[in-house]
Amino acid sequence: xxxxxxxxxxxxxxxxxxxxxxxxxxxxxxxxxxxxxxxxxxxxxxxxxxxxxxxxxxxxxxxxxxxxxxxxxxxxxxxxxxx
Amino acid sequence: xxxxxxxxxxxxxxxxxxxxxxxxxxxxxxxxxxxxxxxxxxxxxxxxxxxxxxxxxxxxxxxxxxxxxxxxxxxxxxxxxxx
Numbered sequence: 684x685x686x687x688x689x690x691x692x693x694x695x696x697x698x699x700x701x702x703x704x705x706x707x708x709x710x711x712x713x714x715x716x717x718x719x720x721x722x723x724x725x726x727x728x729x730x731x732x733x734x735x736x737x738x739x740x741x742x743x744x745x746x747x748x749x750x751x752x753x754x755x756x757x758x759x760x761x762x763x764x765x766x
Numbered sequence: 767x768x769x770x771x772x773x774x775x776x777x778x779x780x781x782x783x784x785x786x787x788x789x790x791x792x793x794x795x796x797x798x799x800x801x802x803x804x805x806x807x808x809x810x811x812x813x814x815x816x817x818x819x820x821x822x823x824x825x826x827x828x829x830x831x832x833x834x835x836x837x838x839x840x841x842x843x844x845x846x847x848x849x
Contacts, residue, residue: 685790687786687790699830700832703770703826703827703830703832704791704824704826704832707768707770707791707793707795707796707826708787708790708791710790710793710794710795711793711794712790712793713790741787743786743787743790744786747782747786749783749786749787749834749835750834750835751832751833751834752832752833
């Protein structure tokens, strides 16, 4: 079972990507973990180590983030998380 | 069977997205059609009608393109297609 991580911040752009894309990827071969970074700010550093600079982003492996459209920068996410 | 279309221009950013993402989506529920816009310039207008402004992009339905990272603008794609 391969694994991908979808990082998001609950924004409309993130929701749109999640609805279509994550539903399509979750299947017999792949498991997608969805991480809401505003609710789980302790995962922000991990996302940034994977190369994530904005959300929504999908990470299949180290240093290979796929940034999908543009919802919010990681700086914005950090501000929201402190909210 | 649901369908998604992956538009690309053969660039390195496109290839990276294709390797991870399209392999993950092609499954029992989804079929992904891959369209190389430089080789098939007659599909460029169709991609733009779906809202695609850059490649690589993944389209699940009308007006809901997911732009993945940034490889090339559609203006660049048109120039490449003219060779």
